[in-house]
Amino acid sequence: MIEMIKVSRTYAPNIKALSDISFSIETGEMFFLIGRSGAGKTTLLKLICNMETPSNGLIEVAGYNINTLRGKNLAHLRQKIGVAYQDFKLLSNRTVAENIAIAMEVSYKNPRAIRHRVRDLLEQLQLTDKYDTITSELSRGEQQRVALARSVANSPRLILVDEPTGNLDASTTERVMSLLTRSNKAGATIVIATHDASIYQQGTHRIMELRDGNIHSLTRGGR
């Protein structure tokens, strides 16, 4: 699903966020990206979804070089990628339901089906009573869950999640991970950047640790 070959990203004037990174993620994997603050996790996620371009190297997503795709082909691939950003990127003057529905308008034409999916996601994330709430009135933990619901809503093939549990208590963290696990079992490839050892130490998923923009280790959980 994802192949990176000798990828670097340098920010001006000379910040090496990532240096010469090569690795691949298989279709259907749940893959954890860990490392200290500033290690390069968010940069890596942004490169995968083409929000950032690499300074060097090749990035293939679902067999396509994401940096040379243009127009309709790029839009088509991006529709298959759901992203929950670290800073959420919600539309602050719209309701919770509207924020989640936006992600589905391309493929779920039927408004009833959209409403049903939104309600189902909100129930799974214990946000049922926030359906009509404007997102700027939510707590950070609630906004985080709305961003997550939006990222999985359209059943994308690839889901990228940046710090999904940073503002959550243990039981809400469990709900978030259950939702991601269900999406993964339904076939989605999932990449999670996190500091939360309680989520990456469960199970036997692969865990890649970044240090100062380099791959420090690539191991499996549960060992």
Ligand SMILES: Nc1ncnc2c1ncn2[C@@H]1O[C@H](COP(=O)(O)OP(=O)(O)OP(=O)(O)O)[C@@H](O)[C@H]1O
């Ligand atoms: N737009 C930017 N301009 C300049 N430097 C940047 C930019 N984005 C990231 N950086 C730098 O690149 C490095 C990697 O940042 P990145 O956000 O990828 O780290 P991270 O591992 O996600 O950190 P955190 O866990 O705090 O979210 C840091 O030194 C950061 O300051």
